[in-house]
Amino acid sequence: MEINKLEKVLNKLSMQKLRERFAQCYGHTPTTRNRAHLIKKILWATQRDAFGDISEAARRKALAIAADRDVKARFPAVQRPDSEIKPDTTKVVAYQPVPNLLPGSILHRKYRGENIRVLVLENGFEWNGEFYKSLSATARAITGTRWNGKLFFGLKKGEK
Numbered sequence: 001m002e003i004n005k006l007e008k009v010l011n012k013l014s015m016q017k018l019r020e021r022f023a024q025c026y027g028h029t030p031t032t033r034n035r036a037h038l039i040k041k042i043l044w045a046t047q048r049d050a051f052g053d054i055s056e057a058a059r060r061k062a063l064a065i066a067a068d069r070d071v072k073a074r075f076p077a078v079q080r081p082d083s084e085i086k087p088d089t090t091k092v093v094a095y096q097p098v099p100n101l102l103p104g105s106i107l108h109r110k111y112r113g114e115n116i117r118v119l120v121l122e123n124g125f126e127w128n129g130e131f132y133k134s135l136s137a138t139a140r141a142i143t144g145t146r147w148n149g150k151l152f153f154g155l156k157k158g159e160k
Helices: 003-012 015-026 035-051 056-067 135-143
Strands: 106-111 114-120 125-127 130-132
Touching: 003 035, 015 035, 106 135, 114 135, 125 135, 130 135
Parallel strands: none
Antiparallel strands: 106 114, 114 125, 125 130
């Protein structure tokens, strides 16, 4: 029987029938209850019976590979920090994004007929003599509405 046709037949069988078929192929009842695994094992046994098993040399090579110590070695345990570290020794560091705007740069934007010029500072932005911590806060001051600062100044792709 062709393997594809056999697979279709096996897919229609109940689990009990699959387990019986497995027992016929291998001489013992399966311990697994995984339907897909049983079907694959039965298909392999059918192919083995039709075309022959692997050679004895290939079997010995596979057993030698499986017995190799390097394959069985486990990864070393992850080094965990000492449980005696006190919470007061933990240092909290504020998030500092990677700056992609160099201090001294000037951002230009035409908004409602007015030319907007914003100076990039080391710790924020300056517009009309006012200091803002973020580019978004600057855009909000300019427009009166919430804006993503990078989007407002054309530094980030987005919807128009």
